[in-house]
Amino acid sequence: MPGNIYLCDVWYTSGLFDMNILIANETLPGLIVDCLPLQTTLASSFECLCNQSCRNILLAVYSNKIEVQIFNQSFPSRFSLTTSTRSIVDQLFIENIQIQTNYDSYYNGCAPS
Template sequence: MKIDGFSAGCMPMDSILQSTLQCFYNQTCLNTLLSFLSTNESFIAMNISKYSRFKPNSTVQEIVNELMVEEWLTNISYEKYYAQCAPVQCTYSKLEKQDLINVLTNIISLHGGLTLTLRFIITRIVRFIRRKKDNESSSQISCMYYTV
């Protein structure tokens, strides 16, 4: 018996994946197919006029590759997520592999930052010490001046 859209092959899975669903759109073909199965259920053929992004002659493999999804509806609501889940804390971590360029960049950045910071601090300390010495020497000179 020939069934529209069905393929025969060595492996059952290969046969199914290469087949189409054309027989499921034809009530006569569907009834013939069901006559070989032991079931008391009645099935109605699929309506070809209904919208589907898959054509009746699309293979099962094509449909499976698209995850059998007719339409993806993306509705992202972070407010609803946080209201539903109510997380106490959110964290984000990123693992990076350190390579030679990153290590060198970090060392140079650290060296530059330390140099800049120490230059600022040391100049302030040196000015403070010089002022203190200048004040001490000027007070000694003034004391000598008064004593003479």
């Protein structure tokens, strides 16, 4: 399910949080909620973390204030902001593979006979 922030009083809900009744205060783009934290991380994207206003909303709900630097979007990437973390991990965070054979370096470094 999409990642939402629900700011509601426990007294208002009588301790029960029915997602069919509660109305989200904020929706965080790119955040997917799953059963386990690892599943949530892998299903989500970096979309919210690269957006200053979304990141501020996300950090505002924590009682302990932390400073998180926003990603530098000026560097080109083959991954879009909506690419899931699982997809990026599956591709080992590799942006570009360059195959360059340098025989001189090999022979100097390995000194084969």
